[in-house]
Amino acid sequence: DQQVKQNSPSLSVQEGRISILNCDYTNSMFDYFLWYKKYPAEGPTFLISISSIKDKNEDGRFTVFLNKSAKHLSLHIVPSQPGDSAVYFCAASVWEGGSEKLVFGKGMKLTVNP
Amino acid sequence: ETGVTQSPTHLIKTRGQQVTLRCSSQSGHNTVSWYQQALGQGPQFIFQYYREEENGRGNFPPRFSGLQFPNYSSELNVNALELDDSALYLCASSLAMVRGNTEAFFGQGTRLTVV
Numbered sequence: 661d662q663q664v665k666q667n668s669p670s671l672s673v674q675e676g677r678i679s680i681l682n683c684d685y686t687n688s689m690f691d692y693f694l695w696y697k698k699y700p701a702e703g704p705t706f707l708i709s710i711s712s713i714k715d716k717n718e719d720g721r722f723t724v725f726l727n728k729s730a731k732h733l734s735l736h737i738v739p740s741q742p743g744d745s746a747v748y749f750c751a752a753s754v755w756e757g758g759s760e761k762l763v764f765g766k767g768m769k770l771t772v773n774p
Numbered sequence: 775e776t777g778v779t780q781s782p783t784h785l786i787k788t789r790g791q792q793v794t795l796r797c798s799s800q801s802g803h804n805t806v807s808w809y810q811q812a813l814g815q816g817p818q819f820i821f822q823y824y825r826e827e828e829n830g831r832g833n834f835p836p837r838f839s840g841l842q843f844p845n846y847s848s849e850l851n852v853n854a855l856e857l858d859d860s861a862l863y864l865c866a867s868s869l870a871m872v873r874g875n876t877e878a879f880f881g882q883g884t885r886l887t888v889v
Contacts, residue, residue, distance in 0.1 A: 664816070694877075703778070703864055703880030704817070749816050759830025761807065762866075762878065764816030 663687045664752050666765035675774050679737040683750030683765055692753035695735050697746045704749055740772045778867050780881035787855050787888050795850040795884045797865030806848040809864040817864055823848055860888045
């Protein structure tokens, strides 16, 4: 039972255009959402997060949108750069039994073509 | 570079054997979490340690166990290895117990292959 879903395994965009990565979740107890980027042979790197009390968070070229009623969030990257090519993981945070754990989606491979 | 280091980077073990993976946390971080990432999947939470005690566990059997040391470094031990244990094992350190502080820093992972 996957609580965090990234339904598109891959996305290819041209340099300078917008990349939109989508994520859906099922657990209403999730109250914090994060995006991680992963290059081959490296661990995931934190990119941007959003609290469930907000609907938008922006950091430079990266913006995350949250639609709680639809249980959907998206990451916008604009303009996309070749260095953004990586696997992106959507993750949700839940507080259970005195600890906070992350529930990850399967990831989506983004390729930005020069 | 996150400051979280894991060893070894790669490991091959035989089914039934035991394995110990190690993680050195980022300086100042008191919480470490371990994740298993199978091929084509996202990382899956194994357990978390805070101040040397297990502080939460995912859906993994008891043959997955861990330790956290006074310097906040950590070990993941897996007994009676099975073929399905083949995966990338990720360690993440954070300064937790502050709700919303979820910016965990991951190590590069240990690739375990069970044959």
